[in-house]
Amino acid sequence: MSRLFANIVGQKLAVSLLTRALEEGASHAYLFAGPPGVGKADAALAFAAGLVCPARGCGTCDICRRVQAGLHPDVRIVAPEANEIRVETIRDGIVPDAPKRPFELESRAKVYLLLDAERLNEEAAGAFLKTLEEPPPHVHFILVTDRPERLPSTILSRCQLVPFSLVPTPAIVDDLRERLGVPPARAELWARVAAGDLSYARDLASNERARRQRERLLDLARDLPEAAPLDLESALDEIMGTIEIRAAERAAELEQERDKRLQWVSNARDRAWVEKTYDELLRRQKRRQVSLGLQTVVQVFGGWYRDLAMLAAGAEEAVLNRDRIEELRIFALADSIPSYLAAVACARRTQERLRYNVDARFALADMFLAIKEALT
Numbered sequence: 223m224s225r226l227f228a229n230i231v232g233q234k235l236a237v238s239l240l241t242r243a244l245e246e247g248a249s250h251a252y253l254f255a256g257p258p259g260v261g262k263a264d265a266a267l268a269f270a271a272g273l274v275c276p277a278r279g280c281g282t283c284d285i286c287r288r289v290q291a292g293l294h295p296d297v298r299i300v301a302p303e304a305n306e307i308r309v310e311t312i313r314d315g316i317v318p319d320a321p322k323r324p325f326e327l328e329s330r331a332k333v334y335l336l337l338d339a340e341r342l343n344e345e346a347a348g349a350f351l352k353t354l355e356e357p358p359p360h361v362h363f364i365l366v367t368d369r370p371e372r373l374p375s376t377i378l379s380r381c382q383l384v385p386f387s388l389v390p391t392p393a394i395v396d397d398l399r400e401r402l403g404v405p406p407a408r409a410e411l412w413a414r415v416a417a418g419d420l421s422y423a424r425d426l427a428s429n430e431r432a433r434r435q436r437e438r439l440l441d442l443a444r445d446l447p448e449a450a451p452l453d454l455e456s457a458l459d460e461i462m463g464t465i466e467i468r469a470a471e472r473a474a475e476l477e478q479e480r481d482k483r484l485q486w487v488s489n490a491r492d493r494a495w496v497e498k499t500y501d502e503l504l505r506r507q508k509r510r511q512v513s514l515g516l517q518t519v520v521q522v523f524g525g526w527y528r529d530l531a532m533l534a535a536g537a538e539e540a541v542l543n544r545d546r547i548e549e550l551r552i553f554a555l556a557d558s559i560p561s562y563l564a565a566v567a568c569a570r571r572t573q574e575r576l577r578y579n580v581d582a583r584f585a586l587a588d589m590f591l592a593i594k595e596a597l598t
């Protein structure tokens with residue numbers, strides 16, 4: 223198997239489909255669909271590298287590396303601005319650009335990668351359809367989404383599906399041990415807590431702040447029935463603050479990467495291009511980090527009540543937060559199962575709301591109050 227996909231864990235079906243496509247000739251449009259945090263965007267960049275690289279994705283040349291870093295002019299990354307992918311982006315950006323030859327002489331193809339493709343608004347989807355139907359021979363589209371059902375069927379039917387799934391726990395354990403050198407018992411714990419979300423498991427294993435945030439959230443979930451309004455306010459400040467800090471940390475890493483890259487760029491035009499591309503990358507990453515951070519907060523918080531429900535129902539082996547099991551045992555009450563389930567449902571609804579640019583702080587505050595009420 224090509225070393226292009228070495229970083230994609232626990233996605234045998236997707237990786238074998240993509241490897242075969244690179245060997246035997248790729249279609250013009252793909253839909254990478256599956257849950258968040260399992261490596262769809264990384265796989266899309268790796269596949270794009272395979273399409274553009276003259277050696278069909280050696281994984282080691284400068285072209286492969288630049289594509290995978292999101293820094294190749296023949297791989298255009300399109301992401302929603304605010305809440306949607308606008309018609310202008312498609313009509314003025316992609317449609318007239320697609321027929322042009324690749325920018326670099328060595329490129330075998332041009333790739334458009336649409337992140338969160340379900341955010342194509344109706345008009346944008348309409349404008350996209352013709353190009354998607356009859357793309358120029360050197361053009362490929364990769365649509366990435368965790369909500370394929372929200373895409374119009376006219377678009378779905380023109381894409382080849384590449385399915386991604388939750389990463390199996392043993393695969394996460396192996397990844398944490400081999401890649402990050404996490405001791406076995408810890409690797410087991412983080413893999414379980416993350417419940418198939420590889421990027422969260424990696425985060426827990428490698429970042430102290432992520433671990434502290436989790437502890438705080440579980441404490442907060444435990445203490446919620448007795449929490450005073452003021453405690454909740456300060457908890458919210460802390461949660462939002464941590465999310466911002468994590469996003470800023472990631473931005474600082476990207477800035478360092480950019481500065482390293484700029485050392486090797488001598489002419490002014492290339493310099494300007496790298497700077498501009500990194501600016502976009504930074505903005506996109508910041509938005510993404512904040513939105514992932516919020517989803518994780520709610521997931522972890524709701525996870526406490528999920529575990530209480532499991533324990534109260536006698537399904538101890540299904541508990542995710544194994545390091546807190548003693549405490550969970552003390553709090554789990556059989557006749558409270560309906561309240562726990564109401565709390566879990568409330569967390570789910572909040573995750574849904576947070577996807578749509580609602581005021582995050584307000585949505586979290588709302589969730590705390592609703593769950594507090596459900597529990598008392």
Ligand SMILES: [Zn+2]
Pocket residue numbers: 275276277278279280281282283284285286287
């Ligand atoms: Zn290569």
